[in-house]
Amino acid sequence: MSGLADLFEAVLERVRDVSPQPLSVSQLRAVVVLDRHDGVNLRELAERLDSTPPLVSRLCDRLEAVGFLERLPSARSRRELTLRLSDRGRAYLHDLRSRRRESIQALLGKMSPAGRAALTAGLREYRALADADGDSAGLR
Helix, strand or coil, rough: HHHHHHHHHHHHHHHHHHCCCCCCHHHHHHHHHHCCCCCCCCHHHHHCCCCHHHHHHHHHHHHHHCEEEEEECCCCCCEEEEEEEEEHHHHHHHHHHHHHHHHHHHEEEEEEHHHHHHHHHHHHHHHHHHHHHCCCCCCC
């Protein structure tokens, strides 16, 4: 089982290598969460990242500095800010996903039909289990 986990981690690392700069892994996770949950506040983002508000606030400072994040007044409270990806942040994520998809498709195209079928079945089972555990990425 350990060999399989090591192999899976190696595949994930290869996909991460497609990620262009300037984001760290933590920043990229935040961008993905903001894409899925547009308009969250800092506390909600920290909960979704399983982090603390002070750490996430600094992470947001860096995302804002590279132009990927907008902090807007909240409609719910004057003391609260709403966090949103900027157009630049959305474009970055779109480009990243496209590059990753191309990289993955190129390798899948080299696999045998039986290998692709086995991989599909295994990944479907893995995703179902991760979703049932409440970990949609299965990668925490």
